[in-house]
Amino acid sequence: MDHFDSFGSTGMDAVWMGSCGWPAAAATTGGEQEAVDLRRGPWTMEEDALLAGHIAAHGEGRWNELACAAGLRRTGKSCRLRWLNYLRPDVRRGDFTPQEQLLILELHFRWGSRWSRIAREMPGRTDNEIKNYWRTRVQKHAKQLKCDVDSRQFRDVMRHLWMPRLVERIQAATAMPAPSLEHAASPVYPLSVAPACRGGVGMCHSPETSTVTTSSTAGSSVSLEVHFPSNQLVLTAGSGTNWSGSGSEQCGSGSARSEDMFDGSWSELLARACDDGADSVVFPDFELGESRDDKWSLEDIWLQHQY
DNA sequence: AACGCTATCAACCGCTCAAAC
DNA sequence: GGTTTGAGCGGTTGATAGCGT
Known part of the structure; x- marks a missing residue:
């Protein structure tokens, strides 16, 4: 044309x-x-x-x-x-991995619609791609829930339902003894934005390699290693499964689609949080704990899922 | 098979900002 | 200080692939 x-x-x-x-x-x-x-x-x-x-x-x-x-x-x-x-040679194509989705949510909460800023933390991904993801996937589901994507309710749903679900998926995937071909080909995303260091958690910017180890409900451990300066995130299952990658495998449009984090039972989960007959969605009364407002991080999500 | 609808994403638009002149 | 130019940003549009009827 x-x-x-x-x-x-x-x-x-x-x-x-x-x-x-x-x-x-x-x-x-x-x-x-x-x-x-x-x-x-x-x-x-x-x-x-x-x-x-x-x-x-x-x-x-x-x-x-x-x-x-x-x-x-x-x-x-x-x-x-x-x-x-x-x-550009380093542009990565293909669907966002759960790790990437998690990072997008985290960074959007932190910086809002500053797509280029977010993209800088996700080497290989473009601001346009991230923006499209947000508008087509995330905003769509906010619309379904009849709330504004920037509203406190939607943020709480993201934080207390969706992001933990993503973490579960990452953990479940890393706990698998023999990753499927699809997962093996999914690049583990370079995590260049690590949450700020806090006591008792070994995850921070400064070291050459920093590690967070958490445990899934199944008892397997998951290690997050951030290597500097390459900023490569390595997810290591307790069994020793190690899925690191540089992520150039998914060029073109023929790659297997990764699941939308909202698909399937996920939507049902959200649906249960809604009051069927109401004009607007009634959200669960989330326990916000210490980190009220928007002062939270991926680290919090990970830590909440240790138990 | 044809049609309509929806989702996706590449590309464009309008605007702002900073540097150079 | 004003203007021009280059670069970049966020928002929007339009083509089209995919799916359901």
Whole structure:
């Protein structure tokens, strides 16, 4: 579906269009011939190759100039976006693992919709991808519960129901003696944001390797190791199962879909927390314990699940 | 098979900010 | 100090794959 629309550009883009040096025959505006046909829409393989090749040879930056020099009829903005969100070699694709989902929830609670900030803590994932995940998955379920995604109720549901459930899933997965192929291929996510150090918990930023060991209800232990400076999180089951990974395995769209954390019995669990006949959802009266308000962390979730 | 609906995600838009001039 | 330019951000849109009827 290639199309060459006239480009509804910002002023800045219009300046670039006039300076790019495309042949006059390519100009579209009737009078001044200062704008060229700019491609919009999906990128072709040829365009990808042009962009990637040019960046490999000359590096990134100065995107408008780069677009011209590479012979791309795209705005610099478009080139930048394509590179950052898709072509960059370290971009990871595929579904978010439970670890990643947990991290997104934690970081969103901490920083809100600062997607680029969140993405910085999740190497290989783009702000766009994280934003899409939040809007399509998380917001969808907030809508189903008839509450605002930023409301205290929804946060409590996330904290007391969904996040522990994710932790359970991680723990259950790590306790499996022989991980399935799907799990084995799921990269264990580099956890670059470790909760602040507290007494009695060996998880903090400073050491080369820091470890949190917790136990699932089944009695198997789970170790979280954060290696610095590589920031790689290693989940180690008590049996010695070790699923570390760098996470480039799930390229393309053909990878097995990981479960949505809200699927199946999860929705039923939430449904039980709701009052059927009410216009709005009645949430359980959560025991908030010490960490009231929003001052909590992944560490809290992990610790709550030790028992 | 055809159609409609929904979910997903790549791409775009409008805006802000900072650096350079 | 004002303007221009490049870069980046969050929000939104549109194409399409997948699913149910």
